[in-house]
Amino acid sequence: MTQIDISNPEIFFDRELSWVDFNNRVLEEAQNQSNPLLERLKFLCITETNLDEFFMVRVAGLLNVRQSGAEERSLSGHSTSEILQTLSKKVSEFVNTQYATLGEIMGQLRNEGIIIQNSEELTADEIKLVRDYYKKDVSSILTPLAIDTSHPFPHILNKTLNLAILLTSDDDKSKREIFAVVQVPSVLPRFLALPDRGEEKRFFPLEEIIKLHLSDLFHGMKVKEIHPFRIIRDADISINEEETASDLLTSMKNELKNRMWGDAIRLDLMKGSGRIREVLKELLELQEYQLYEVDGPLNLNDLMYFYNLDKTSTANLKFTFPQPKAGFYGKSIDNIFQSIRKGDKLLHHPYESFKSIEDMLKKASADNKVLAIKMTLYRTSGDSPIIQYLSEAAENGKQVTVLVELKARFDEERNIRWAKKLEDSGVHVVYGVVGLKIHCKMLLIVRKEDDKLNRYVHLGTGNYNSTTARFYTDLSLFTNNTEITEEVALLFNVITSNAKMPQTNHIYAAPLYLKEKFIELIEEEASFALSGKKAHIIFKMNSLVDPDIIISLYKASQAGVQIDLIIRGICCLKPGIPGISENIRVRSIIGRYLEHSRVYYFGNNGKSKYFLASADCMPRNFLRRIEVMFPILEEKNREKIDKILQLQLTDNTSARVLQADGNYVKLEPVNDEPAINAQVDMANL
Known part of the structure; x- marks a missing residue:
């Protein structure tokens, strides 16, 4: 047998570069002609969301390491600087492929009667409609910001779409350039639906609406250049938990505010941005490799707007998903505990309904025999019935304990909101553990049956999130097995008491x-x-x-x-x-x-x-x-x-x-x- 040396870089792939390869595999699904057209668009949007999070966390981390002067070596033997250099090349190639794929998809969508209209294609009636929409819904939200010695560059929010504008004054003989920024309002839809033309559904981008009315924003000025851009910022949250464990909730709220204002780590802008490109690069203090020029609209994930159009008219452009199989307990949730007592139940989501978990909680919340409920929540959906049932259980006098992980990346705000709602209902909320994230998926229900206490447990591979459960594959186990349920109960007590974790026999x-x-x-x-x-x-x-x-x-x-x-x-x-x-x-x-x-x-x-x-x-x-x-x-x-x-x-x-x-x-x-x-x-x- 060959001796294996863990320090040998030849036996490992690099973590970051492997991630880019993964996102490329997702992009291949956007290119796959056998996939329905809107599904291809959805895959393309996913690659953009993936890439943004990768930069906000992983690339930001690499930049911080390099700026600290610590040139770490990865498993593959590459230094931080080498990885950043290779990433820049691979991501540039990736972005070019993204936009080539977008051009192909949008061309095919046009053939299907879904069209993003150019301003030159607008009729007189449509120009009036756009003008009316601008005056009624858009103009009062906009804030044009000029940049000069007395007006420093504004702190542009993370991932927002903006317009960078170079202007000159008609009455200024020196023809001095003025640089200005207008944020495209994220509170409005990215696309305005125009009246249908027969079978054609046509849309006009919000940034183009603003471009058409720049004279309203910059009266007496002449526009030399105008280009959209967006900034990706360092969004990783760092908390000294040892100092703040007594008030982790407050600390997390404060850090979330800072997320939108982290250091700029990437600039996306249109190809041919000319002078604006250099101005932004200088103002944001970015290096050349941190600029990504694209041939198409920025913020690709906004194109999910088209995936979510009227389902009837776009059904032929999407996958057909089978209905999840119903719960293992028959037509009545009253049978759920009895069914679990007869033997462990293993469910494969989304092929089998996630509603079984929700029904278990629904039954437990109103069941007089249920005395206590304990649960971990890492990520949950915005309209989750799970939160409702936990609240109702507490209001019905049951002892309910929920371990909420406030540090679930990019779900922190939602978790804070639901944790507060649970507390208001009388639920005992435990906000994580110092130095650790609670990532396990556990639900424990204690029920009094025939003068003795029985435990029922759900364990899973995925989050208690009814939204992602529709398109994430996960496995769920429902069990009444004494050996398993006793160890789950022990683990809950260890987490909430901050005791030393014992070694168990099954879990x-x-x-x-x-x-x-x-x-x-x-x-x-x-x-x-x-x-x-x-x-x-x-x-x-x-x-x-x-x-x-x-x-x-x-x-x-x-x-x-x-x-x-x-x-x-x-x-x-x-x-x-x-x-x-x-x-x-x-x-x-x-x-x-x-x-x-x-x-x-x-x-x-x-x-x-x-x-x-x-x-x-x-x-x-x-x-x-x-x-x-x-x-x-x-x-x-x-x-x-x-x-x-x-x-x-x-x-x-x-x-x-x-x-x-x-x-x-x-x-x-x-x-x-x-x-x-x-x-x-x-x-x-």
Whole structure:
């Protein structure tokens, strides 16, 4: 066996560059002609949202490291400066492909009768309609800001669309240039719907409406140049929790205000922006590599407006999604606890309804036999019935405790709002744990039955969010198993009391025991292979970054373990390295659903072990979060997971296989091989 050195950069892919490769796979779905047209547009919008968050957190972090003078080395051996340089090149290529794809999609949408109108195409009646709209709804919101020695450059809000304008005064003989900025109001729709022309639906952009009326804003001035731009800012939140643990809520509120004003890290602007480009670059103190010039409208995610048009008229341009299968408890939620007592229930969302979780809480909130409810909330939807049922439970006299994670990135404001609502209803809200994020997904209900207390537990791989549950794949376990429910109850008490986490027999929790259990299980599989016994590992997760887990997988591969990894996003492991990872295969599935479930399978010499988890194999999950991995004990549920994994491992339509050189190759059916699309075929399991 080849000796494996964790400091060898040749055996790892870079984390940040691997992320860009993932976003490229999403972009490929926007380019995929076999996808419905509006779904392609949706994929394109997702790539923009992904890229913005990547810059606001990961790239901002790299810039901060470099500015501090600490040139760190990544697993792949690259310095911070080298990674930033490579990222700039790859992202520039990516953005160019984004806009080439946009041009193609918008051309095809025009053929379908969905048209973004140019100002030259407006009729006289439409010009009047636009003028009336401007006067009635737009003009009073606008604030033109001139920039000169007495008016410093305004602090432009993160991700907002703005117009940069170069003007001269007609009566100024020196023809002195004046630079001004107008923010395109985010409180108004990005597009104004114009009257239909037959079957054609036509729209006019808000920024173009403002351009047509600049003389109203800058009376007596002549416009030399006008170009849209937007700024991406450092939006990572940093809190010294040791100092602020007594008032984490207030500290988080203050930090959220700062998010919109972080340092500028990227500038997006139109190609051919000329003098405005140089003015903005200088005012924002940016380097050349931080400027991204595009050939099309900025803020691509605003184009989701078209995806959300009247469903009837656009149905043929979208995927057809099957109705989720109904709850396991029949037509009445009164049967839910009785059904769970008969055996564990494993649900696969979105193919099976997320409403089962909501119904469990709904029943518990009004059930006289229920005494207590405990729950973790990392992310939840804006109109979540879960919040309503928890509030009603507290108002009905039940003891309700909710662990709300205030540090759930980009959901902090929503979590603060719902946490306050819960507190007002009498719920005992616990605001996280110092130094850790509560990322596990747990629900515990205590019910008095026949003069004894019974516990019912829900554990999941995904958030308690009814919105994302419609297009994220996740797995849910409902159980009355005494061994599991006792350990969940213990874990809740440990978190709320800030006590030391004990080692348990069935549930493995980070930050103390989860990583070591992973390595133990991988090493156990390797020992079977070395003894000539059956050995197989299948991991399904969002990202694989942790170097110790990667090294353990390399060693297991060397021992002869067959390893299949289904990794949607980042993968720092290199498959196919001679003598090291020849037995490892890595695939990524990108499709109509976002693959979010975490499944960990160990062949165990024919006595298979199945685990689900809230955690990916990343240092942050093992060290800086409270995570939970739990076993699947009942045979019918193990068989269900087997079918899910096998379908994903045989997918030859939406799967891409990672090569040793870092490229992903998309699979296609060969010869007479049947086409298998795991996400579509899963509905028939």
